[in-house]
Amino acid sequence: MFKKKWTMLLLTSLCLALVIAGCGSKGNNTGGTSQGGGEGKGDQVTVSFMHLWPEGVSAGQNKIVNQIITEYQNENPNVKIKQEVLDNEQYKNKLKVLSASNELPDVGVTWAAGFLQPYVEGKLFAPVDDLLNGELNGKFVAGTTEAYNIDGNTYALPLEFNIAPVYYNKAIFEKYNLEVPQTYEQFKQVVKTLSDNGVAPIALGNKDRWTGSLWYMYMADRIAGQQTLANAISGSASFKDEGLLKAAEEVEALVDSNAFVKGFNGLSNEEAKSEFLNEKAAMYMMGSWDLPNFTTNEEIPLEFRNSVGFFKFPTIEGGKGDINSWVGGPGVGLFVSENSKVKDEAKKFVEYFVTKWGEQSVTGAGVIPATKVDTSNLELPQLYIDLFNEMNQASSVTLFADVQMPANAAETHLNMIQALFGKAVTPEKFSEEHDAAIAKGH
Numbered sequence: 001m002f003k004k005k006w007t008m009l010l011l012t013s014l015c016l017a018l019v020i021a022g023c024g025s026k027g028n029n030t031g032g033t034s035q036g037g038g039e040g041k042g043d044q045v046t047v048s049f050m051h052l053w054p055e056g057v058s059a060g061q062n063k064i065v066n067q068i069i070t071e072y073q074n075e076n077p078n079v080k081i082k083q084e085v086l087d088n089e090q091y092k093n094k095l096k097v098l099s100a101s102n103e104l105p106d107v108g109v110t111w112a113a114g115f116l117q118p119y120v121e122g123k124l125f126a127p128v129d130d131l132l133n134g135e136l137n138g139k140f141v142a143g144t145t146e147a148y149n150i151d152g153n154t155y156a157l158p159l160e161f162n163i164a165p166v167y168y169n170k171a172i173f174e175k176y177n178l179e180v181p182q183t184y185e186q187f188k189q190v191v192k193t194l195s196d197n198g199v200a201p202i203a204l205g206n207k208d209r210w211t212g213s214l215w216y217m218y219m220a221d222r223i224a225g226q227q228t229l230a231n232a233i234s235g236s237a238s239f240k241d242e243g244l245l246k247a248a249e250e251v252e253a254l255v256d257s258n259a260f261v262k263g264f265n266g267l268s269n270e271e272a273k274s275e276f277l278n279e280k281a282a283m284y285m286m287g288s289w290d291l292p293n294f295t296t297n298e299e300i301p302l303e304f305r306n307s308v309g310f311f312k313f314p315t316i317e318g319g320k321g322d323i324n325s326w327v328g329g330p331g332v333g334l335f336v337s338e339n340s341k342v343k344d345e346a347k348k349f350v351e352y353f354v355t356k357w358g359e360q361s362v363t364g365a366g367v368i369p370a371t372k373v374d375t376s377n378l379e380l381p382q383l384y385i386d387l388f389n390e391m392n393q394a395s396s397v398t399l400f401a402d403v404q405m406p407a408n409a410a411e412t413h414l415n416m417i418q419a420l421f422g423k424a425v426t427p428e429k430f431s432e433e434h435d436a437a438i439a440k441g442h
Contacts, residue, residue: 043078044078044079044080045078045079045080045342045345046079046080046081046082046342047079047080047081047082047106047107047342047345047346047349048082048084048105048106048107049069049081049082049083049084049105049106049107049108049349050083050084050085050086050091050094050095050105050107050108050109051065051083051084051085051086051091051108051109052085052086052087052088052091052109052332053065053085054085054086054087055085056299057087057270057273057293058292059292059297059298059299060292060296060297060364060365060366060367061292061361061365061367062085063364063365064357064360064361064364064365065083067360067364068352068353068356068357068360069081069083071356072349072352072353076348079345079349081349084105087270088208088269088270089208089268089269091109095108095110099119099122099124102124102339104124104337104339104340105337106336106337106340106341106342106343106345106346107334107335107336107337107346107349107350107353108334108335108337109332109333109334109335110125110148110155110156110332110333110334110335111332111333111403112147112148112156112158112329112330112333112399112403113147113399113403113404114402114403114404114405114406114407114409114410115402115403115407115410116148116150116155116156117150117406117407118407119155119335120150120151120153120155123338124337124338124339125155125156125335125336125337125338126155126335126336126337126338126340126343126347127153127154127155128154128155128156128157128335128336128347128350129153129154130347131157131347131350131351131354132145132154132157134351135351135355136157136351136354136355139354139355139358139371139372140157140158140370140371140372141161141370141371141372144158144161144330144370145157145158145370147329147330147399148330148333155335156333156334156335157333157334157350157354157370158330158331158332158333158370159331159332159333159334159354159357159361159369159370160289160330160331160332160361160367160368160369160370161288161328161329161330161331161368161369161370162287162288162289162328162329162330162331162368163287163288163326163327163328163387163390163391163394163397164214164218164285164286164287164288164326164327164328165285165288165310165311165312165313165387165390166283166284166285166310166311166312166313167276167283167284167285167286167290167294167308167309167310168180168282168283168284168308168309168310168311169276169279169281169282169283169307169308170307170308170309171279171307172194172199172279172282173190173282176193176194176197176199178190178193178194180309180311181311181314182314182315182323183314183315183316183317184222184314184315184316184317185317186314187314188257190282191254191257191258191259192257194282195257195258195259199281199282200260200261200262200275200280200281200282201258201259201260201281201282201283202259202260202261202281202282202283202284202285203260203261203272203273203275203276203280203281203283203284204260204261204264204267204272204284204285205264205267205268205269205270205271205272205273206260206264206265206267206417206418206421207265207266207267207268207269207271207418208268208269209402209414209415209417209418210400210402210414210417211269211272211285211286212251212417212418212420212421213400213401213402213413213414213417214285214286214327214400215251215254215285216247216248216251216401216417216420217229217327217398217400217401218285218313218327219247219248219250219251219316220243220244220247221313221321221325221327221398222247222313222314222315222316222319222321222323222325223243223244223246223247223250223316223318223319223320223321224241224242224243224244224246224247224319224320224321225243225319225320225321226321226322226325226396226398228241228243228244228320229244229398230398232244232434232435232438233401233404233405233438234438235438235439235441238431238435239430239431239432239434239435240428240431240432240435243319243320244431245427245428245431248420248427248430248431249427250316251420251421252420252423252427255421255423260421261275261280261281264421265418265421265422269286272284273286273290273293277293277300277304279304285313287328287331288328288367288368288387289331289367291365291366291367291368291381291383291384291387292365292366292367293305294308294383295366295381295383295384296364296365296366296381308383309383310383310386310387312324312326312390322395322396324390324393324394324395324396325394325395325396325397325398326391326394326396326397326398327397327398327400328397328398328399328400329397329398329399329400329403330370330399331367331370333370334350334353334354336350354371355371357369357371358371358372358373359373359378362375362378362380363378363380366380366381366383366384368388368391401413402414405438405441406441408437408440408441409434409437409438409440409441412433412434412436412437413434413437416430416433416434
Protein backbone atom coordinates (compact mmCIF):
# COMPACT_ATOMS: atom_id res chain seq x y z
CA MET A 1 0.00 0.00 0.00
CA PHE A 2 1.15 3.49 -0.79
CA LYS A 3 3.02 5.32 1.96
CA LYS A 4 3.77 9.01 2.46
CA LYS A 5 7.52 8.70 2.95
CA TRP A 6 8.07 10.18 -0.49
CA THR A 7 6.84 13.67 0.40
CA MET A 8 10.05 15.51 1.20
CA LEU A 9 11.99 13.86 -1.63
CA LEU A 10 9.17 14.76 -3.96
CA LEU A 11 9.14 18.41 -2.91
CA THR A 12 12.90 18.79 -3.21
CA SER A 13 12.97 17.12 -6.59
CA LEU A 14 9.99 19.09 -7.85
CA CYS A 15 11.57 22.40 -6.95
CA LEU A 16 14.90 21.50 -8.50
CA ALA A 17 13.27 20.11 -11.61
CA LEU A 18 11.17 23.18 -12.29
CA VAL A 19 13.75 25.81 -11.42
CA ILE A 20 17.03 24.48 -12.78
CA ALA A 21 17.44 25.18 -16.49
CA GLY A 22 17.82 22.32 -18.88
CA CYS A 23 16.78 19.56 -16.49
CA GLY A 24 13.58 18.58 -18.27
CA SER A 25 12.06 17.68 -21.58
CA LYS A 26 10.61 20.42 -23.73
CA GLY A 27 7.86 18.06 -24.76
CA ASN A 28 9.08 17.65 -28.35
CA ASN A 29 9.40 13.89 -28.22
CA THR A 30 6.41 12.20 -29.76
CA GLY A 31 7.11 8.95 -27.98
CA GLY A 32 7.68 7.11 -31.26
CA THR A 33 4.07 7.47 -32.37
CA SER A 34 4.51 9.56 -35.51
CA GLN A 35 4.46 6.53 -37.78
CA GLY A 36 0.94 5.58 -36.82
CA GLY A 37 -0.54 3.08 -34.39
CA GLY A 38 -2.59 -0.06 -34.26
CA GLU A 39 -1.56 -3.42 -35.59
CA GLY A 40 -0.94 -2.02 -39.09
CA LYS A 41 -0.29 1.48 -40.38
CA GLY A 42 -3.45 1.50 -42.47
CA ASP A 43 -5.79 0.26 -39.74
CA GLN A 44 -8.28 2.81 -38.41
CA VAL A 45 -8.17 2.85 -34.61
CA THR A 46 -10.50 4.66 -32.20
CA VAL A 47 -9.25 5.31 -28.68
CA SER A 48 -11.89 6.38 -26.16
CA PHE A 49 -10.69 8.98 -23.64
CA MET A 50 -12.77 10.03 -20.63
CA HIS A 51 -11.58 13.04 -18.63
CA LEU A 52 -12.73 15.78 -16.25
CA TRP A 53 -11.67 19.07 -17.85
CA PRO A 54 -14.84 20.62 -19.29
CA GLU A 55 -14.89 23.98 -21.02
CA GLY A 56 -15.55 26.93 -18.74
CA VAL A 57 -14.51 25.71 -15.29
CA SER A 58 -11.39 24.03 -16.70
CA ALA A 59 -10.88 26.20 -19.77
CA GLY A 60 -7.08 26.12 -19.73
CA GLN A 61 -6.82 22.36 -19.34
CA ASN A 62 -9.62 21.75 -21.84
CA LYS A 63 -7.82 23.81 -24.48
CA ILE A 64 -4.56 21.91 -23.92
CA VAL A 65 -6.29 18.51 -24.08
CA ASN A 66 -7.83 19.43 -27.44
CA GLN A 67 -4.51 20.77 -28.76
CA ILE A 68 -2.72 17.56 -27.81
CA ILE A 69 -5.44 15.39 -29.34
CA THR A 70 -5.38 17.42 -32.57
CA GLU A 71 -1.58 17.12 -32.79
CA TYR A 72 -1.70 13.40 -32.09
CA GLN A 73 -4.36 12.77 -34.73
CA ASN A 74 -2.43 14.85 -37.28
CA GLU A 75 0.72 12.80 -36.64
CA ASN A 76 -1.29 9.55 -36.56
CA PRO A 77 -4.00 9.95 -39.21
CA ASN A 78 -5.26 6.40 -38.69
CA VAL A 79 -6.13 7.15 -35.04
CA LYS A 80 -9.23 8.92 -33.75
CA ILE A 81 -9.40 9.99 -30.10
CA LYS A 82 -13.02 9.98 -28.96
CA GLN A 83 -13.54 12.21 -25.91
CA GLU A 84 -16.12 12.07 -23.15
CA VAL A 85 -15.88 15.07 -20.81
CA LEU A 86 -17.52 15.23 -17.37
CA ASP A 87 -17.13 17.40 -14.31
CA ASN A 88 -15.33 16.05 -11.26
CA GLU A 89 -18.19 14.38 -9.38
CA GLN A 90 -19.96 13.11 -12.51
CA TYR A 91 -16.65 11.62 -13.58
CA LYS A 92 -16.10 9.71 -10.33
CA ASN A 93 -19.64 8.33 -10.41
CA LYS A 94 -19.42 7.23 -14.04
CA LEU A 95 -16.05 5.57 -13.46
CA LYS A 96 -17.67 3.40 -10.77
CA VAL A 97 -20.58 2.50 -13.04
CA LEU A 98 -18.35 1.63 -16.00
CA SER A 99 -16.00 -0.44 -13.85
CA ALA A 100 -18.92 -2.48 -12.51
CA SER A 101 -19.91 -3.42 -16.07
CA ASN A 102 -16.29 -3.77 -17.24
CA GLU A 103 -16.76 -1.02 -19.84
CA LEU A 104 -14.02 1.44 -18.90
CA PRO A 105 -12.73 3.84 -21.56
CA ASP A 106 -9.43 2.90 -23.23
CA VAL A 107 -7.79 5.87 -21.46
CA GLY A 108 -9.12 7.68 -18.42
CA VAL A 109 -8.26 9.79 -15.40
CA THR A 110 -7.67 8.39 -11.92
CA TRP A 111 -6.44 9.49 -8.52
CA ALA A 112 -3.64 7.79 -6.62
CA ALA A 113 -3.17 5.42 -3.68
CA GLY A 114 -6.41 4.27 -1.98
CA PHE A 115 -8.61 5.48 -4.84
CA LEU A 116 -6.59 3.37 -7.24
CA GLN A 117 -6.57 0.21 -5.11
CA PRO A 118 -9.97 -1.35 -5.97
CA TYR A 119 -9.42 -0.83 -9.70
CA VAL A 120 -6.06 -2.55 -9.47
CA GLU A 121 -7.47 -5.39 -7.35
CA GLY A 122 -10.24 -5.81 -9.92
CA LYS A 123 -7.61 -6.04 -12.68
CA LEU A 124 -9.23 -3.10 -14.47
CA PHE A 125 -6.13 -0.91 -14.98
CA ALA A 126 -3.13 -2.02 -17.04
CA PRO A 127 0.41 -1.68 -15.62
CA VAL A 128 2.29 1.12 -17.41
CA ASP A 129 5.82 0.38 -16.19
CA ASP A 130 6.85 -0.25 -19.81
CA LEU A 131 6.15 3.44 -20.52
CA LEU A 132 8.15 4.54 -17.48
CA ASN A 133 11.08 2.46 -18.69
CA GLY A 134 10.81 3.79 -22.25
CA GLU A 135 10.64 7.34 -23.64
CA LEU A 136 9.35 8.69 -20.32
CA ASN A 137 12.26 7.31 -18.30
CA GLY A 138 13.63 10.12 -16.12
CA LYS A 139 10.97 12.62 -17.22
CA PHE A 140 8.92 12.61 -13.98
CA VAL A 141 9.70 14.55 -10.83
CA ALA A 142 11.10 12.01 -8.36
CA GLY A 143 8.41 10.50 -6.15
CA THR A 144 5.34 11.45 -8.18
CA THR A 145 4.88 8.07 -9.89
CA GLU A 146 5.24 6.23 -6.56
CA ALA A 147 1.76 7.38 -5.59
CA TYR A 148 0.45 5.20 -8.43
CA ASN A 149 2.55 2.15 -7.57
CA ILE A 150 0.83 -0.78 -5.92
CA ASP A 151 2.67 -4.02 -5.11
CA GLY A 152 5.56 -3.16 -7.39
CA ASN A 153 3.62 -2.08 -10.48
CA THR A 154 2.65 1.39 -11.68
CA TYR A 155 -0.97 1.70 -12.84
CA ALA A 156 -1.22 5.33 -13.99
CA LEU A 157 1.04 8.23 -14.96
CA PRO A 158 0.57 11.47 -12.98
CA LEU A 159 -0.06 14.77 -14.74
CA GLU A 160 -0.06 17.28 -11.90
CA PHE A 161 1.32 18.09 -8.48
CA ASN A 162 -0.96 20.02 -6.12
CA ILE A 163 -1.05 21.79 -2.79
CA ALA A 164 -4.12 23.47 -1.25
CA PRO A 165 -3.79 27.13 -0.22
CA VAL A 166 -6.52 29.48 0.95
CA TYR A 167 -7.23 31.86 -1.93
CA TYR A 168 -8.61 35.25 -0.93
CA ASN A 169 -10.07 38.36 -2.56
CA LYS A 170 -7.61 41.19 -1.93
CA ALA A 171 -10.20 43.86 -2.78
CA ILE A 172 -12.63 42.57 -0.12
CA PHE A 173 -9.82 42.36 2.44
CA GLU A 174 -8.79 45.93 1.68
CA LYS A 175 -12.37 47.17 1.93
CA TYR A 176 -12.61 45.93 5.52
CA ASN A 177 -8.97 46.70 6.44
CA LEU A 178 -8.12 43.03 6.84
CA GLU A 179 -4.63 41.59 6.77
CA VAL A 180 -3.58 38.08 5.77
CA PRO A 181 -3.81 36.01 8.98
CA GLN A 182 -0.67 34.36 10.30
CA THR A 183 -2.34 32.73 13.32
CA TYR A 184 -5.66 30.98 13.70
CA GLU A 185 -6.85 33.62 16.19
CA GLN A 186 -6.25 36.26 13.52
CA PHE A 187 -8.07 34.07 11.01
CA LYS A 188 -11.12 33.81 13.28
CA GLN A 189 -11.13 37.59 13.62
CA VAL A 190 -11.12 37.93 9.82
CA VAL A 191 -14.10 35.56 9.68
CA LYS A 192 -15.94 37.56 12.35
CA THR A 193 -15.33 40.92 10.66
CA LEU A 194 -16.57 39.65 7.31
CA SER A 195 -19.61 37.92 8.82
CA ASP A 196 -20.51 41.03 10.87
CA ASN A 197 -20.46 43.05 7.65
CA GLY A 198 -22.73 40.66 5.77
CA VAL A 199 -19.98 39.15 3.62
CA ALA A 200 -19.70 35.35 3.38
CA PRO A 201 -16.20 34.63 4.71
CA ILE A 202 -15.55 31.28 3.00
CA ALA A 203 -16.91 29.64 -0.16
CA LEU A 204 -17.37 25.91 0.54
CA GLY A 205 -19.32 23.36 -1.47
CA ASN A 206 -19.47 20.45 0.95
CA LYS A 207 -22.03 18.45 -0.99
CA ASP A 208 -18.91 16.97 -2.59
CA ARG A 209 -17.50 16.21 0.91
CA TRP A 210 -13.77 16.12 0.01
CA THR A 211 -13.89 19.91 0.05
CA GLY A 212 -14.71 19.91 3.77
CA SER A 213 -12.03 17.28 4.30
CA LEU A 214 -9.40 19.85 3.30
CA TRP A 215 -10.45 22.09 6.19
CA TYR A 216 -10.49 19.23 8.69
CA MET A 217 -7.09 17.97 7.54
CA TYR A 218 -5.47 21.35 8.05
CA MET A 219 -7.05 21.63 11.50
CA ALA A 220 -5.72 18.16 12.31
CA ASP A 221 -2.28 18.95 10.94
CA ARG A 222 -1.95 22.25 12.76
CA ILE A 223 -3.27 20.98 16.11
CA ALA A 224 -2.20 17.32 16.33
CA GLY A 225 0.70 17.45 13.88
CA GLN A 226 1.31 15.67 10.59
CA GLN A 227 2.62 12.44 12.11
CA THR A 228 -0.37 12.01 14.44
CA LEU A 229 -2.76 12.45 11.52
CA ALA A 230 -0.73 10.07 9.35
CA ASN A 231 -0.70 7.42 12.10
CA ALA A 232 -4.47 7.67 12.58
CA ILE A 233 -5.06 7.27 8.85
CA SER A 234 -2.73 4.24 8.70
CA GLY A 235 -4.47 2.66 11.71
CA SER A 236 -1.43 2.74 13.97
CA ALA A 237 -3.02 5.48 16.09
CA SER A 238 -6.56 6.62 16.90
CA PHE A 239 -8.72 9.48 15.70
CA LYS A 240 -9.65 9.80 19.39
CA ASP A 241 -6.26 11.42 19.94
CA GLU A 242 -6.77 14.63 21.90
CA GLY A 243 -5.43 16.79 19.06
CA LEU A 244 -7.60 15.12 16.42
CA LEU A 245 -10.69 15.46 18.61
CA LYS A 246 -9.84 19.14 19.04
CA ALA A 247 -9.58 19.49 15.24
CA ALA A 248 -13.13 18.15 14.81
CA GLU A 249 -14.34 20.53 17.54
CA GLU A 250 -12.73 23.48 15.75
CA VAL A 251 -14.54 22.54 12.52
CA GLU A 252 -17.85 22.77 14.40
CA ALA A 253 -16.77 26.08 15.95
CA LEU A 254 -16.13 27.46 12.46
CA VAL A 255 -19.60 26.38 11.38
CA ASP A 256 -21.09 28.08 14.46
CA SER A 257 -19.28 31.31 13.59
CA ASN A 258 -21.01 31.48 10.18
CA ALA A 259 -17.68 31.06 8.44
CA PHE A 260 -19.11 29.39 5.35
CA VAL A 261 -21.57 30.48 2.66
CA LYS A 262 -25.21 29.76 3.39
CA GLY A 263 -26.32 26.23 2.53
CA PHE A 264 -22.71 25.06 2.11
CA ASN A 265 -23.49 21.40 2.88
CA GLY A 266 -25.94 21.32 -0.05
CA LEU A 267 -23.73 23.17 -2.53
CA SER A 268 -21.40 21.46 -5.00
CA ASN A 269 -17.83 22.66 -5.26
CA GLU A 270 -18.60 24.30 -8.60
CA GLU A 271 -21.52 26.20 -7.08
CA ALA A 272 -19.37 27.34 -4.17
CA LYS A 273 -16.54 28.33 -6.48
CA SER A 274 -18.91 30.60 -8.38
CA GLU A 275 -19.61 32.42 -5.09
CA PHE A 276 -15.90 33.22 -4.86
CA LEU A 277 -15.55 34.04 -8.57
CA ASN A 278 -18.56 36.37 -8.35
CA GLU A 279 -17.02 38.11 -5.30
CA LYS A 280 -19.80 37.02 -2.96
CA ALA A 281 -17.34 35.21 -0.67
CA ALA A 282 -13.93 36.43 0.48
CA MET A 283 -11.99 33.15 0.75
CA TYR A 284 -11.87 29.75 -0.95
CA MET A 285 -9.63 26.79 -0.11
CA MET A 286 -8.81 24.60 -3.08
CA GLY A 287 -5.96 22.69 -4.71
CA SER A 288 -3.52 24.45 -7.01
CA TRP A 289 -5.28 22.79 -9.95
CA ASP A 290 -7.63 25.80 -9.72
CA LEU A 291 -4.78 28.27 -10.31
CA PRO A 292 -5.82 28.74 -13.97
CA ASN A 293 -9.09 30.36 -12.87
CA PHE A 294 -7.07 33.03 -11.08
CA THR A 295 -4.31 33.44 -13.67
CA THR A 296 -4.83 32.35 -17.28
CA ASN A 297 -8.57 31.71 -17.72
CA GLU A 298 -9.68 34.59 -19.92
CA GLU A 299 -13.34 33.73 -19.39
CA ILE A 300 -12.91 35.17 -15.89
CA PRO A 301 -12.52 38.98 -15.69
CA LEU A 302 -8.92 40.19 -15.45
CA GLU A 303 -9.83 42.60 -12.65
CA PHE A 304 -10.96 39.70 -10.51
CA ARG A 305 -7.95 37.52 -11.38
CA ASN A 306 -5.63 40.36 -10.40
CA SER A 307 -7.42 40.61 -7.06
CA VAL A 308 -6.77 36.99 -5.99
CA GLY A 309 -4.02 36.19 -3.51
CA PHE A 310 -3.40 33.19 -1.28
CA PHE A 311 -2.14 32.35 2.17
CA LYS A 312 -1.03 29.25 4.06
CA PHE A 313 -3.39 27.77 6.61
CA PRO A 314 -2.42 29.60 9.83
CA THR A 315 -0.71 28.11 12.85
CA ILE A 316 -2.86 27.26 15.87
CA GLU A 317 -1.59 28.29 19.30
CA GLY A 318 -0.37 25.29 21.29
CA GLY A 319 -0.58 23.06 18.21
CA LYS A 320 2.14 20.73 16.95
CA GLY A 321 1.80 21.70 13.28
CA ASP A 322 4.06 23.75 11.02
CA ILE A 323 2.73 26.58 8.84
CA ASN A 324 4.87 25.23 5.98
CA SER A 325 3.13 21.84 6.07
CA TRP A 326 0.63 21.44 3.24
CA VAL A 327 -2.24 19.18 2.26
CA GLY A 328 -1.75 18.06 -1.34
CA GLY A 329 0.28 15.60 -3.38
CA PRO A 330 0.34 14.19 -6.90
CA GLY A 331 -2.81 15.12 -8.76
CA VAL A 332 -4.73 13.07 -11.30
CA GLY A 333 -3.04 10.61 -13.63
CA LEU A 334 -3.89 8.73 -16.81
CA PHE A 335 -4.71 5.02 -16.81
CA VAL A 336 -5.07 2.50 -19.61
CA SER A 337 -7.86 -0.04 -19.35
CA GLU A 338 -6.58 -3.61 -18.89
CA ASN A 339 -9.42 -4.84 -21.11
CA SER A 340 -8.96 -2.26 -23.87
CA LYS A 341 -9.16 -3.77 -27.35
CA VAL A 342 -6.63 -1.14 -28.52
CA LYS A 343 -4.28 -1.27 -25.51
CA ASP A 344 -1.08 -0.69 -27.50
CA GLU A 345 -2.44 2.41 -29.19
CA ALA A 346 -3.94 3.62 -25.90
CA LYS A 347 -0.52 3.38 -24.27
CA LYS A 348 1.10 5.28 -27.15
CA PHE A 349 -1.46 8.04 -26.73
CA VAL A 350 -0.85 8.23 -22.97
CA GLU A 351 2.91 8.44 -23.54
CA TYR A 352 2.44 11.24 -26.07
CA PHE A 353 -0.11 13.07 -23.90
CA VAL A 354 2.06 13.05 -20.77
CA THR A 355 5.07 14.29 -22.74
CA LYS A 356 3.16 17.16 -24.35
CA TRP A 357 1.24 18.06 -21.19
CA GLY A 358 4.32 19.20 -19.24
CA GLU A 359 5.25 22.61 -20.62
CA GLN A 360 1.86 23.29 -22.19
CA SER A 361 0.14 22.87 -18.82
CA VAL A 362 2.49 25.45 -17.28
CA THR A 363 2.19 28.10 -19.98
CA GLY A 364 -1.35 27.40 -21.17
CA ALA A 365 -3.11 26.59 -17.92
CA GLY A 366 -0.81 27.61 -15.10
CA VAL A 367 -0.85 24.25 -13.34
CA ILE A 368 2.15 22.53 -11.78
CA PRO A 369 2.99 19.37 -13.75
CA ALA A 370 4.35 16.05 -12.49
CA THR A 371 6.94 15.99 -15.27
CA LYS A 372 10.17 18.00 -15.27
CA VAL A 373 9.88 21.32 -17.08
CA ASP A 374 12.48 24.06 -17.52
CA THR A 375 10.65 27.21 -16.43
CA SER A 376 13.67 29.55 -16.53
CA ASN A 377 12.68 31.17 -19.83
CA LEU A 378 8.90 31.09 -19.37
CA GLU A 379 6.77 34.11 -18.53
CA LEU A 380 4.56 32.98 -15.68
CA PRO A 381 1.80 34.69 -13.68
CA GLN A 382 2.95 36.15 -10.37
CA LEU A 383 0.41 34.09 -8.41
CA TYR A 384 1.89 30.92 -9.93
CA ILE A 385 5.44 32.00 -9.08
CA ASP A 386 4.47 32.93 -5.51
CA LEU A 387 2.72 29.63 -4.88
CA PHE A 388 5.62 27.71 -6.37
CA ASN A 389 8.05 29.61 -4.15
CA GLU A 390 5.99 28.61 -1.10
CA MET A 391 6.21 25.02 -2.27
CA ASN A 392 9.99 25.44 -2.16
CA GLN A 393 9.70 26.02 1.59
CA ALA A 394 7.31 23.17 2.32
CA SER A 395 8.30 21.11 5.34
CA SER A 396 5.96 18.27 4.34
CA VAL A 397 2.97 17.43 2.16
CA THR A 398 0.17 15.17 3.39
CA LEU A 399 -1.81 13.39 0.69
CA PHE A 400 -5.57 14.08 0.69
CA ALA A 401 -7.20 11.77 3.26
CA ASP A 402 -9.83 10.31 0.93
CA VAL A 403 -7.10 9.44 -1.57
CA GLN A 404 -4.87 7.83 1.07
CA MET A 405 -7.53 5.62 2.60
CA PRO A 406 -8.86 2.34 1.21
CA ALA A 407 -12.10 2.92 -0.70
CA ASN A 408 -14.56 1.89 2.04
CA ALA A 409 -12.75 3.84 4.75
CA ALA A 410 -12.56 6.85 2.43
CA GLU A 411 -16.32 6.71 1.95
CA THR A 412 -16.84 6.67 5.72
CA HIS A 413 -14.42 9.58 6.07
CA LEU A 414 -16.30 11.66 3.49
CA ASN A 415 -19.71 10.86 4.97
CA MET A 416 -18.45 11.75 8.45
CA ILE A 417 -16.96 15.02 7.14
CA GLN A 418 -20.35 16.06 5.77
CA ALA A 419 -22.06 15.00 9.00
CA LEU A 420 -19.50 16.89 11.12
CA PHE A 421 -19.94 20.09 9.12
CA GLY A 422 -23.70 19.61 9.34
CA LYS A 423 -23.41 19.01 13.10
CA ALA A 424 -25.15 15.68 12.67
CA VAL A 425 -22.41 13.86 14.62
CA THR A 426 -20.31 14.77 17.64
CA PRO A 427 -16.52 14.95 17.35
CA GLU A 428 -16.41 11.76 19.47
CA LYS A 429 -18.71 9.88 17.12
CA PHE A 430 -16.78 11.26 14.14
CA SER A 431 -13.59 9.79 15.61
CA GLU A 432 -15.13 6.42 16.53
CA GLU A 433 -16.52 5.90 13.01
CA HIS A 434 -13.10 6.65 11.50
CA ASP A 435 -11.32 4.18 13.75
CA ALA A 436 -13.87 1.47 13.02
CA ALA A 437 -13.72 1.99 9.25
CA ILE A 438 -9.93 2.02 9.13
CA ALA A 439 -9.66 -1.07 11.36
CA LYS A 440 -12.07 -2.87 9.02
CA GLY A 441 -10.02 -1.89 5.99
CA HIS A 442 -6.76 -3.41 7.28
